Amino acid sequence: MENALKEIEIGKQEIQDFTDPEYGHLSIAFVQSDFVVGRIHSFQTEYPHIDYRLTQTGSNGIIRMLQSGDADIGFVSLIPIEDKLINVEPVYKEELFIVVSRNHPLAKHNQLDLKSLKDEQFVTYKAGYGLRTLMDTFCEQAGFSPRVIFEGEELSSILACVSTGFGITLTPDLHSLDKTTFKLIKVIQPYCMRSIGIAWKENSYLSPAAKKFISFIQS
The missing domain is CATH 3.40.190.10 (Periplasmic binding protein-like II)
Incomplete structure (x- = not known):
């Protein structure tokens, strides 16, 4: 019927x-x-x-x-x-960047290798989101599994965690990213692209x- x-x-x-x-x-x-x-x-x-x-x-x-x-x-x-x-x-196609708070110790870097972030805390999307799949894949290529401490469904909640220094994330450069609050860091190896x-x-x-x-x- x-x-x-x-x-x-x-x-x-x-x-x-x-x-x-x-x-x-x-x-x-x-x-x-x-x-x-x-x-x-x-x-x-x-x-x-x-x-x-x-x-x-x-x-x-x-x-x-x-x-x-x-x-x-x-x-x-x-x-x-x-x-x-x-x-x-x-x-x-668009490049993906590591995004951190301007107050985060990593904010002094303009570029880095992904493997150098193996001990960092990641905040990201839940499983099933394309960016989460890509992040897991790129981290695997770099030789580690990301230490995910927060999984969300909205970019706003993820960025709220990043802004407080709670963790870092991987995302494209979006208009909604306030560059006075966040620092975008280029990933040299592996090249991160969506x-x-x-x-x-x-x-x-x-x-x-x-x-x-x-x-x-x-x-």
């Missing part, structure tokens, strides 16, 4: 999209990234009549939203995805708005 009702809703949406191709609905889920937010804003400016629903969460949560149909499009960190029906295309991909579910209905958005990002 649930699947039948869902098919009916999809049918209604297809008819509405056909009659009003410049309008419609677009649900986008994304990892935190200035690049992603900027591209969504640019598309929204060009297509102001589309009804947008935006959700920011971790990569695994985004995949689940695509699988369930709760999101049309996703932006995820390029980590291994088991579901072969989720199509992911790389669209952007690739972001645009994702959607194969063999499922994509509205004209979703197709336009994918083409917009790919162009």
Whole structure:
């Protein structure tokens, strides 16, 4: 019954999209990234009549939203995805930095090797977030497991811990990072970088708005 009702809703949406191709609905889920937010804003400016629903969460949560149909499009960190029906295309790369409080002893450094941080306390995202997976991977490459003392779901709570000197974190350079409060330190070895991909579910209905958005990002 649930699947039948869902098919009916999809049918209604297809008819509405056909009659009003410049309008419609677009649900986008994304990892935190200035690049992603900027591209969504640019598309929204060009297509102001589309009804947008935006959700920011971790990569695994985004995949689940695509699988369930709760999101049309996703932006995820390029980590291994088991579901072969989720199509992911790389669209952007950004460097990751160690972020510390300006009062932290490490703030005197402009760059360092990740292995020198093996005894530091890390504050980061919970398992399932792309940045957490990447941090664990980079630390493993450097020869250690990070000593994680706080796991959160919001960047604001992670940065609150960093600002008090409670720990350090790994993140891209974001506009929300107050450079008077935080110091960004370049990681020399291993080079820490995140690739972001645009994702959607194969063999499922994509509205004209979703197709336009994918083409917009790919162009």
